[in-house]
Amino acid sequence: MEMESISENEYELFFGPAHPGSGNFAVRLKVDGERILSARSDPGYLHRGFEKLMEYRLPIQNAVLSDRICVLEPLNWNLIHAEAVDELMGIDTPERAKYIKVIMAELSRIQSHIIWYGVISMGTGFNTGFKIAFGYRDYILDLFEMITGGRVYPAGYICPGGVRRDLPEGAKEKILKVLEKMEEMLEFEKLENPFHLDRMENVGILKLKDAIRLGATGPILRASGMKTDVRKDEPYEVYDKLDFEVPVRKEGDAYARYWIGLEEIQQSINIVKQALNNLPDGDFIAKEFKKPKLAIKIPEGEVYVRNEVARGEAGIYMASDGGTKPYRVKIRGPSFLHMIPVLEHLLKGAEIADVPAIYWSLNVCPADLDR
Amino acid sequence: MERETDILNKISAKFEVEGKIQRKQRIWIKVDKENLIDLCKFVKEIGFGHLSAISVTDWVKDGKYEVIYHLWSYKDKILITLKTRIDRDNQNINSVVPIWGENAQIHEREIHEMFGVKFEGNDDLSPLFLEDWQGPPPFRKDFDWGKYVREKYYNKKNERENIYFEEV
Numbered sequence A: 001m002e003m004e005s006i007s008e009n010e011y012e013l014f015f016g017p018a019h020p021g022s023g024n025f026a027v028r029l030k031v032d033g034e035r036i037l038s039a040r041s042d043p044g045y046l047h048r049g050f051e052k053l054m055e056y057r058l059p060i061q062n063a064v065l066s067d068r069i070c071v072l073e074p075l076n077w078n079l080i081h082a083e084a085v086d087e088l089m090g091i092d093t094p095e096r097a098k099y100i101k102v103i104m105a106e107l108s109r110i111q112s113h114i115i116w117y118g119v120i121s122m123g124t125g126f127n128t129g130f131k132i133a134f135g136y137r138d139y140i141l142d143l144f145e146m147i148t149g150g151r152v153y154p155a156g157y158i159c160p161g162g163v164r165r166d167l168p169e170g171a172k173e174k175i176l177k178v179l180e181k182m183e184e185m186l187e188f189e190k191l192e193n194p195f196h197l198d199r200m201e202n203v204g205i206l207k208l209k210d211a212i213r214l215g216a217t218g219p220i221l222r223a224s225g226m227k228t229d230v231r232k233d234e235p236y237e238v239y240d241k242l243d244f245e246v247p248v249r250k251e252g253d254a255y256a257r258y259w260i261g262l263e264e265i266q267q268s269i270n271i272v273k274q275a276l277n278n279l280p281d282g283d284f285i286a287k288e289f290k291k292p293k294l295a296i297k298i299p300e301g302e303v304y305v306r307n308e309v310a311r312g313e314a315g316i317y318m319a320s321d322g323g324t325k326p327y328r329v330k331i332r333g334p335s336f337l338h339m340i341p342v343l344e345h346l347l348k349g350a351e352i353a354d355v356p357a358i359y360w361s362l363n364v365c366p367a368d369l370d371r
Numbered sequence B: 001m002e003r004e005t006d007i008l009n010k011i012s013a014k015f016e017v018e019g020k021i022q023r024k025q026r027i028w029i030k031v032d033k034e035n036l037i038d039l040c041k042f043v044k045e046i047g048f049g050h051l052s053a054i055s056v057t058d059w060v061k062d063g064k065y066e067v068i069y070h071l072w073s074y075k076d077k078i079l080i081t082l083k084t085r086i087d088r089d090n091q092n093i094n095s096v097v098p099i100w101g102e103n104a105q106i107h108e109r110e111i112h113e114m115f116g117v118k119f120e121g122n123d124d125l126s127p128l129f130l131e132d133w134q135g136p137p138p139f140r141k142d143f144d145w146g147k148y149v150r151e152k153y154y155n156k157k158n159e160r161e162n163i164y165f166e167e168v
Helices: A050-055 A059-069 A074-089 A095-123 A127-148 A171-189 A194-200 A208-213 A218-222 A254-278 A334-347 A352-361 A366-370 B002-014 B036-045 B102-115 B145-153
Strands: A010-015 A026-032 A035-042 A301-309 A312-320 A328-332 B018-023 B026-030 B050-059 B064-073 B078-087 B092-094 B118-120
Touching: A010 A352, A026 A334, A026 A352, A035 A334, A050 A059, A050 A328, A059 A074, A059 A366, A074 A095, A074 A301, A074 A312, A095 A127, A095 A171, A095 A194, A095 A254, A095 A352, A127 A171, A171 A254, A194 A254, A194 A352, A208 A218, A218 A254, A218 A312, A218 A334, A254 A352, A301 B078, A312 A334, A312 B050, A312 B064, A328 B050, A334 A352, A334 A366, A334 B102, B002 B018, B002 B026, B002 B036, B002 B078, B036 B078, B036 B092, B050 B102, B078 B092, B102 B118
Parallel strands: B026 B078, B092 B118
Antiparallel strands: A010 A026, A026 A035, A301 A312, A312 A328, B018 B026, B050 B064, B064 B078
């Protein structure tokens, strides 16, 4: 890419892709002194073409592929893929499977929000927070290893029809123990920290009107004052039977977004506890899928499924022409809008020093942007 | 299901569309290319302010592209999907950027890159994900990735690479 020639004070600056704090993603900033005149996102470093890859594969293979849509919360993406196939095939998953799915999705949300806290801390110069966050996240990864077999990638644990394996013996006690640890972590996170306050208060303010126009969803939209959550608006699995709150803030700045993340961890802990208490007995996978069959015909039709993942609204559009493979899959990642229109909007007029705080307060994931 | 029926009635009173209620909170509507923009303006007015996604399905046997708009209403908590078909050889469609702003802009930019659909009125359709891409739009059904990679990057006569040319 060529740099444009610019006047004396104006110059161009790349944030990423080799920046330690940006992930596989770049923003080109046009800068005048310390002030950013305009920003242009430059994605594509992680483009793997999942939408096309899925057209060539069976749902049982796509379940494994769906892990990779977002590195930081693979189980949530497993869940939404499985839901799309289930709805298209008209499969009703057993009650126990639904509870296990919710437990896994919420654990995944907790560890993703803990990473969020970690990277915000790193971006604002509080490196201890980053290290503590990644240490505590490992407790949840241990759980994932015990239940799914994989620490980060569950290899399609949540698959069409239910889950691959039942919870192992003693899982409930272990999950409760890990939740205690998470509450410990949350107490630490909630300490008022001058690093976070100084760097994030009144920085990157996103007004509600702009947020809706730019397509912000999830915690980013809630931090701007809109009370909305796909789990409440359009309950999937068993969310309508669980009692939880949707944290909302009005300020819309980076600190509000950060604080929403902390409050959501508490809500997710509550959800997991309730789901564990109400966990029914029974099958963990629908009988159509009990014996793994490779090629099952998907009935003709189309669905659009929405889920609340840690970053916001996720969507999968799936169409089938009656074959064994989906005809078309469209994946809507929340970071697609958070990292292009929202980020460009917030960076315009900001100062260079605020870039990491704004960037990480959006809870970004280049993987679900590029797909 | 009352709200769904209400909204569908409101729309079909004004426009000639083929609509159905798939399930709770899901309405699917087929509309002509000519009426699309008017319908989009109308649904935005009645509350569908959040453009969740735009996607395209390539129905190669029919020679059509199907452009699909998924819209969510925060007020009614309903997802409406507008579908419109355009010819594969004449892949022009009016842009919805004036209605949904930057959100629509970025979705259309992606689709233009992956399918080659031209959105008239969208002034920035520059490449998004692919850098220095010379081939045809890669998400089209008639584009074979394997074949393209074999022809472009591998040599059949090379001993170490000819394995890629074997029939599986």
